[in-house]
Amino acid sequence: MIIDANSYWFDEHIFHDETLCEQFLAEVPRAYDTEGYLTTNSAGKRQIVIEMPAGSPGLNYIEGDYTLEKRLADMDEAGVDKAILKLPGCHEWMSLEMCRRFNDGMAADAKASSGRLIPLVAVPPFGTKANLEELDRRLDDGFAGVQLCAHYGKRYLDDQVFSSFFEHLNERHVTVYVHHVPVPVENESLLAYDNLRRSYGRCVDQTTAIGREIFGDFFERYPNIKMVHSMLGGAYFAFKEMLLPHGPKRPDASGRFQTDTETVSKRLENNVYFDMSHAQPWGETLLACAVEVLGADHIVFGTSYPVKREWLTEGVACVRATDLSDTDKDLMLGGTAQRLYGIE
Structure with a gap:
């Protein structure tokens, strides 16, 4: 079974329903230097552009890209047999x-x-009664896990502000x-x-997100959670050995590095996984390196569809060519992906 574990979904109605579009754009956190607007691109298609911070476009959604x-x-x-649907960044705010509308x-x-x-x-990602009710309802209705952003505002996911939410995820063993x-x-x-x-x-x-998770007590608090990070964890395979704390060969009182390698390695093995997000930009050499360092049992195929259509249509062949x-x-x-998300 071929599974695309990173396929973006966006509500096409937003491009054509003026009221709904206004509601969506009204939620953009402009007070935090983020801007969003509807425009028309060079191909004559409507698109929503999100600037983060204002003046620096970072996300854009184009009409017609997300039809079934x-x-x-x-x-x-x-x-590709199956695809896991997630939102393209806008769920940060x-x-x-x-969210209910997008889930629907x-x-x-x-x-x-x-x-x-x-x-x-x-x-x-806050443990309010309403948020947790929506989460449970969807999980019980067949949704395979939860999608989060690496940080919300200036707070990464190990921040205590999200603790009650993650306690609930941990109880449910959510990916x-x-x-x-x-x-x-x-x-x-x-x-x-x-x-x-x-x-x-x-x-x-x-x-940064992975480092905060594995060097802190995040997985001591939430040992049942599996975290799947996009973009191969920001090329985490290139830094893994360097970032793992190495103990001194002889007693060293400098205290420059945390040296509990066993604990950090165990967190990586048990709780952290990696979505390539799209194969072609990495290429055969780096994909092979990622497998050698991280293990194929910790890597999932993803395409970021529809950002570049060929990342989907040619992505499987790219992996097969290694x-x-x-x-x-x-x-x-x-x-x-089948194991992580419980896909039959």
């Missing part, structure tokens, strides 16, 4: 009411797809997909350049 018919046709061309839309498309599309719950935000909390040096802001900034955000074993390829392309 187009998605299923592109999945057929790619040879969406209200519960708007994903559920409707999932039903119409005859089981090929599997949603993740979108809900604000959590962690999507990068366009720029990390500390971002001043990245804002001037599009590629640094849009691409490298996301990698910094993911690496020199990895068939077992590793099968794990990456479906087996790991």
